Amino acid sequence: MREVDQVFWADEFRALQSQGYFFFDFLTAYERDSQLVVIARVANPETKQSQMLTAKVDAQQNSMASISVTYPGAIWHERETTEMFGISFVGLEDARPLLRRSMLGRPPLLKSSVLAARMLKPWPGQPSHRKQQPVGVVDDWLQL
Amino acid sequence: MTTVDRIPAQSHGVIALSASACTSCMICVRECPAWCIELESHDEEVTEPGARRPRTVSVLDVFTIDYGLCMYCGICVDVCPFDALAWQPDFDYASGSATGLVQGINELESWGKVRE
Ligand code: SF4
Numbered sequence A: 001m002r003e004v005d006q007v008f009w010a011d012e013f014r015a016l017q018s019q020g021y022f023f024f025d026f027l028t029a030y031e032r033d034s035q036l037v038v039i040a041r042v043a044n045p046e047t048k049q050s051q052m053l054t055a056k057v058d059a060q061q062n063s064m065a066s067i068s069v070t071y072p073g074a075i076w077h078e079r080e081t082t083e084m085f086g087i088s089f090v091g092l093e094d095a096r097p098l099l100r101r102s103m104l105g106r107p108p109l110l111k112s113s114v115l116a117a118r119m120l121k122p123w124p125g126q127p128s129h130r131k132q133q134p135v136g137v138v139d140d141w142l143q144l
Numbered sequence B: 001m002t003t004v005d006r007i008p009a010q011s012h013g014v015i016a017l018s019a020s021a022c023t024s025c026m027i028c029v030r031e032c033p034a035w036c037i038e039l040e041s042h043d044e045e046v047t048e049p050g051a052r053r054p055r056t057v058s059v060l061d062v063f064t065i066d067y068g069l070c071m072y073c074g075i076c077v078d079v080c081p082f083d084a085l086a087w088q089p090d091f092d093y094a095s096g097s098a099t100g101l102v103q104g105i106n107e108l109e110s111w112g113k114v115r116e
């Protein structure tokens, strides 16, 4: 896994494709310590080698260059990453959501987004003799 | 060769429970990100021959996994300190109803026996 500067994200993938990395595997994002990171993997079908690249997303702009011109297979993944993490991809022509009917509300895969199911279903791990905060909920999580 | 024979043994097919190995420690229940494991238990005293004092053991009353919610991450299998959970390469448990995907002790135990 190699971290690249987000400014060179699209250039890096263009370079990889010219080196024989024709196979696009996946692109997604993750959040660590309030920092969004985009991650993608491509492979060279001849040598069976693969390259996994990450880049920190600029928090102010919350956007990345799209690699969908180089790898059209990335369109679906960039659409999903937009929908789930709220990151926009510059150059992605079709950014329609895949699952969400409306883009109102917070992107569901951000750690700060409280899922409705977490409010409605009691946590099955709650100890009987003391209150414990489950993992994966915001600090002020309140069971309804 | 059936399909199951060609699937690697540790494939994330279904989770088998060994109720006798489970100590009701609740670790899997608390770690499951999908909150899809439910557990209820009670304590029983057992006196073993030769032992000076009776031993308190936890006995499972309810242990369910809701496969309608499970995301097959395997965290429960990994965190169980007593190896009471294990993956089995079985996939044949589709259901026409949401409640049909909730498996209890008997069903979860049967997966282990099938593959032994
Ligand atoms: S596999 Fe993951 S989601 Fe499924 S019961 Fe285990 S911990 Fe929960």
Ligand code: SF4
Pocket (backbone or CB within 6 Å): B021, B022, B023, B024, B025, B026, B027, B028, B029, B039, B079, B080, B081, B082, B083, B084, B085
């Ligand atoms: S972690 Fe293992 S021993 Fe503990 S409750 Fe879960 S299955 Fe039982």
